[in-house]
Amino acid sequence: MAGQQPAVRRGPLARALGQMRQNLWLQGVAVSSLAVTLAIMFAYVNLGLNVYAALERLSTGASVMVVLEEDAAPERGAELARLAAAWPEVLSARFVPKDEALERFRQQLGSRSGLLEGLARNPLPDAVEVRLKPGAAPLMVLGNQLKGLAGVAEVVTSRPWLHQLERAADTALEVGAVLGALLFIGVVLVVANTVRLAVYVRRDDLEIMALVGASLGYMRRPFLWETSLQCLAAAMLAMLLVWGLLAYFSAPLTLPLGLETSRILAFNPVIIPPFILAALAAGLVGSWLGVGRALRMKVW
Amino acid sequence: MVILHGVSKHYPQRRRPALDDVSLHVPPGQFLFLTGPSGAGKTTFLRLLFGAALPSAGTIRVGGADLGRLSPRQIPRLRRKLGVIFQDFKLMPRLSVFENVALALRVAGVKSRDLVERVERALRQVGLDHLAEAQADSLSGGEQQRAAIARALAHQPALILADEPSGNLDPRNALEVMKLLVAAHARGATVILATHDPALLDMVHGARVAKLEAGRLEES
Ligand SMILES: Nc1ncnc2c1ncn2[C@@H]1O[C@H](COP(=O)(O)OP(=O)(O)O)[C@@H](O)[C@H]1O
Numbered sequence: 001m002a003g004q005q006p007a008v009r010r011g012p013l014a015r016a017l018g019q020m021r022q023n024l025w026l027q028g029v030a031v032s033s034l035a036v037t038l039a040i041m042f043a044y045v046n047l048g049l050n051v052y053a054a055l056e057r058l059s060t061g062a063s064v065m066v067v068l069e070e071d072a073a074p075e076r077g078a079e080l081a082r083l084a085a086a087w088p089e090v091l092s093a094r095f096v097p098k099d100e101a102l103e104r105f106r107q108q109l110g111s112r113s114g115l116l117e118g119l120a121r122n123p124l125p126d127a128v129e130v131r132l133k134p135g136a137a138p139l140m141v142l143g144n145q146l147k148g149l150a151g152v153a154e155v156v157t158s159r160p161w162l163h164q165l166e167r168a169a170d171t172a173l174e175v176g177a178v179l180g181a182l183l184f185i186g187v188v189l190v191v192a193n194t195v196r197l198a199v200y201v202r203r204d205d206l207e208i209m210a211l212v213g214a215s216l217g218y219m220r221r222p223f224l225w226e227t228s229l230q231c232l233a234a235a236m237l238a239m240l241l242v243w244g245l246l247a248y249f250s251a252p253l254t255l256p257l258g259l260e261t262s263r264i265l266a267f268n269p270v271i272i273p274p275f276i277l278a279a280l281a282a283g284l285v286g287s288w289l290g291v292g293r294a295l296r297m298k299v300w
Numbered sequence: 301m302v303i304l305h306g307v308s309k310h311y312p313q314r315r316r317p318a319l320d321d322v323s324l325h326v327p328p329g330q331f332l333f334l335t336g337p338s339g340a341g342k343t344t345f346l347r348l349l350f351g352a353a354l355p356s357a358g359t360i361r362v363g364g365a366d367l368g369r370l371s372p373r374q375i376p377r378l379r380r381k382l383g384v385i386f387q388d389f390k391l392m393p394r395l396s397v398f399e400n401v402a403l404a405l406r407v408a409g410v411k412s413r414d415l416v417e418r419v420e421r422a423l424r425q426v427g428l429d430h431l432a433e434a435q436a437d438s439l440s441g442g443e444q445q446r447a448a449i450a451r452a453l454a455h456q457p458a459l460i461l462a463d464e465p466s467g468n469l470d471p472r473n474a475l476e477v478m479k480l481l482v483a484a485h486a487r488g489a490t491v492i493l494a495t496h497d498p499a500l501l502d503m504v505h506g507a508r509v510a511k512l513e514a515g516r517l518e519e520s
């Protein structure tokens with residue numbers, strides 16, 4: 001079989017494929033260990049971005065809820081919304097009738113919306129949802145002013161601790177970036193060690209190449225190809241794995257604050273291209289370092 | 301072609317040096333037998349010449365290059381100017397004979413048409429052209445060594461180093477190998493051949509013989 005190879009050209013990719021065919025178990029070991037590592041990285045970035053997006057939705061969401069008195073007319077609700085929208089710190093204000101609120105709640109519950117079937121009447125009130133401009137001033141004044149208006153039963157605000165949430169989100173982002181970098185380094189190390197195994201398996205061939213005068217680059221190039229192909233395969237596997245796990249775990253469940261697990265556990269296709277690039281980059285760096293180290297220790 | 305001056309080689313954890321103050325001048329076109337019993341330092345001597353080990357003391361010049369001053373990047377370039385032959389052939393077992401011979405040219409960047417021509421010529425020289433597409437590990441010992449010689453000759457090196465090239469072969473194949481090296485010598489190559497087998501010395505007329513004894517060089 002090896003004897004029938006076309007003789008004229010044997011570039012690094014051809015040599016890589018040749019040496020990969022000779023050691024299929026090594027490919028299995030490399031791809032599976034890489035896939036596991038990459039899956040951890042992918043799941044981490046995926047979840048991290050989803051949580052961050054959820055926090056952002058929260059902090060720009062309806063941060064003030066103006067609850068109307070039970071007998072207030074819907075027209076009064078619309079009027080209050082117009083009034084509130086005129087204030088400078090308000091981004092938008094919208095009247096949400098209780099039927100709409102119930103329908104939204106039903107959607108958030110997803111498959112568990114059956115829970116609502118037994119209700120004799122809608123327990124939710126009419127309300128005006130007020131969204132504030134980001135970083136707006138303290139709410140006490142605004143809240144009190146809203147509360148003084150006719151037809152308003154109560155003003156519920158979540159803003160004070162939302163500030164803390166935002167700060168927490170920023171810290172989490174920094175911690176997350178550091179952890180992400182560590183995971184990247186982890187992938188590089190896994191690749192470097194896998195490559196050293198590959199070098200070890202092929203030490204006899206490499207010795208011969210070195211003896212007839214192959215440069216380090218000539219010996220290294222097939223390994224770079226090999227690792228790239230392995231990283232691509234492992235990245236695909238990792239994404240499949242994460243996609244499967246997320247699909248399995250993402251039962252629709254609404255957490256406090258309207259955080260929905262199905263959105264946090266959603267597979268985020270936006271990160272596929274950067275993830276593949278990162279996997280390839282980690283593979284090339286790890287392979288470069290691994291082959292260099294393994295070969296330099298030998299002189300032959 | 302090869303100049304050694306006061307060369308010693310100590311291996312770590314060895315009390316006695318493998319080579320002890322060896323000086324030698326091999327002019328171009330010479331056929332040099334390096335003899336001596338097993339353990340005398342013959343392999344060490346050759347390994348120093350192709351940059352597989354560094355001397356502990358002394359200077360070595362090969363084809364004008366001072367090996368002590370070569371950077372790791374320059375070692376491959378030195379090796380591309382040599383043809384090295386080993387007792388255990390050192391072929392890539394899964395590649396064809398053609399590819400094994402081509403390797404010596406590919407690492408030097410020789411391309412396509414030129415490469416095919418030169419590989420075929422080298423295979424004709426050793427009488428293996430009919431086995432070009434055979435996988436290397438399917439060959440007999442004698443054929444494998446001829447393939448290895450073809451690889452060493454393919455880029456027409458001015459210096460050929462052979463370490464017990466017939467050590468694993470029966471007398472008929474050993475003779476065959478010696479004939480090929482003599483032919484290469486006749487075409488102008490300098491040859492240094494290490495062997496513990498005195499019977500080989502008679503096969504080459506006018507060859508010089510240098511004897512290693514426990515790391516020390518004695519000329520006869
Ligand atoms: N890599 C090595 N490490 C330690 N000692 C070695 C090594 N290679 C050779 N030697 C020692 O150096 C001496 C010369 O060995 P060698 O050059 O192989 O001799 P020869 O080829 O003549 O049989 C021997 O004593 C051998 O044990």
Ligand SMILES: [Mg+2]
Pocket residue numbers: 342343344463464
């Ligand atoms: Mg020896």
